[in-house]
Amino acid sequence: xxxxxxxxxxxxxxxxxxxxxxxxxxxxxxxxxxxxxxxxxxxxxxxxxxxxxxxxxxxxxxxxxxxxxxxxxxxxxxxxxxxxxxxxxxxxxxxxxxxxxxxxxxxxxxxxxxxxxxxxxxxxxxxxxxxxxxxxxxxxxxxxxxxxxxxxxxxxxxxxxxxxxxxxxxxxxxxxxxxxxxxxxxxxxxxxxxxxxxxxxxxxxxxxxxxxxxxxxxxxxxxxxxxxxxxxxxxxxxxxxxxxxxxxxxxxxxxxxxxxxxxxxxxxxxxxxxxxxxxxxxxxxxxxxxxxxxxxxxxxxxxxxxxxxxxxxxxxxx
Numbered sequence: 001x002x003x004x005x006x007x008x009x010x011x012x013x014x015x016x017x018x019x020x021x022x023x024x025x026x027x028x029x030x031x032x033x034x035x036x037x038x039x040x041x042x043x044x045x046x047x048x049x050x051x052x053x054x055x056x057x058x059x060x061x062x063x064x065x066x067x068x069x070x071x072x073x074x075x076x077x078x079x080x081x082x083x084x085x086x087x088x089x090x091x092x093x094x095x096x097x098x099x100x101x102x103x104x105x106x107x108x109x110x111x112x113x114x115x116x117x118x119x120x121x122x123x124x125x126x127x128x129x130x131x132x133x134x135x136x137x138x139x140x141x142x143x144x145x146x147x148x149x150x151x152x153x154x155x156x157x158x159x160x161x162x163x164x165x166x167x168x169x170x171x172x173x174x175x176x177x178x179x180x181x182x183x184x185x186x187x188x189x190x191x192x193x194x195x196x197x198x199x200x201x202x203x204x205x206x207x208x209x210x211x212x213x214x215x216x217x218x219x220x221x222x223x224x225x226x227x228x229x230x231x232x233x234x235x236x237x238x239x240x241x242x243x244x245x246x247x248x249x250x251x252x253x254x255x256x257x258x259x260x261x262x263x264x265x266x267x268x269x270x271x272x273x274x275x276x277x278x279x280x281x282x283x284x285x286x287x288x289x290x291x292x293x294x295x296x297x298x299x300x301x302x303x304x305x306x307x308x309x310x311x312x313x314x315x316x317x318x
Contacts, residue, residue, distance in 0.1 A: 086224070087197075088222070092187060092216065095187065096131075096199060099146070099147050100131035102131050102152060103134055103160055104116050104133060104135055104152050104153050104158065105135065105159070105161075110312065110313075111207065111210050111311070112209050116133050118210075118213040121259065131150070144193075148197045149190055149198045149199070151164065151199070151201065153203075154204070155173050164198070164200070167191035167192075170200060171184050171200075178204060178229055179204055179208075180204060180208075181204075181207045181231060182204055182232070185199075185200070185216065186200040187199050201213060201216070207311075208230065212230050215235050236251070237250060240310055241309035241310060242310075252287075268301075271293070271294050287306070287309075288304065289305045289307065290305075304316065304317065
C-alpha cells in the first residue's frame, strides 16, 4: 500500500499544471490533448504498478508464514515413565536393586541362614547395597508393603511364605514337592504392594533352599523365566555324604566368608590357588580345607574351613 499513494499523486496533477501554464487558448487545448494522452499512458502504467504492488502484498504473508515455519524449533518429546525391567529371574539384579529385605523363618537352620547370607552377598556385589536379613517376626506391616521382599526357607517354617500362598498363585512347595534336595525360585509382585517385587527362594528341605541361592548366582541358568526348579546336586555337583577332597573344596568355596577372603586377597594382589595351595585332609568325619594366598608371607593369609560329611561347617576362620 505504501507504493499506491505516490502513484496516484503522480497521475492526478497533470490537468491542473496545463491550465495554469496556458489558460483557455487554442494552444492550451492542444496541450491539454497531449496531456490527456500522457495522462492515459500514466494511468495504464499506474494500473500495472498497482497490480504488481498488490501482488507483492498478497504473496508476502505466504513467505512470512513459510519462514516462520522453518524457524520454529522442534522440541523432542521424552517419556516421563521409566521403563521397568521384565518380571523374570535374570532381571532380579535390577528388580531388587534397592529397598530389599531378606526374610527367613524364625527357626531357620544354619543352611537356610547360609542361603540368605549368600543372596545378600551376591546382591551386594551386583548392586553395591547389601540388604538386611530379618526373621518373619521382625518384619513390620509397613516393611511388607514398602520393600522388595526376598523370602528364603522351607515354607512350613516361614509364616510370611505361608501368607503369600494365601494371597497369590505362587507355586506351593511342600515336603513332597518338588522333593528332597530340590526347590523353587520364583519372582512375582509383592502382594502387599504391587509396585514392589518379591522373590521366593524355597525348598522341600534346606538343601533345596541352598540350591536356589547357588543358582541365583548363575544368570545363564535363569534365562527369561519367572520360575525355575532347582536341584542341589545338579547346581553344585556335591553329593552327601562328602567323600572326596574335590567335593569338599567345591562346598567350602560356596561359603560367603571364603568368598570374602578370596576377594580380600585379590585386592592385595594375591591369588588363591585352590588346586595347589589348598589342601583337604580327612580327619575323623570332617574335611579340613585350607585356602592360602600365593606368595604371601603372612600366616594370617590362610583361611581354614572344617566341614563334616553331611555339609555342616563346624569351623571357619583365619
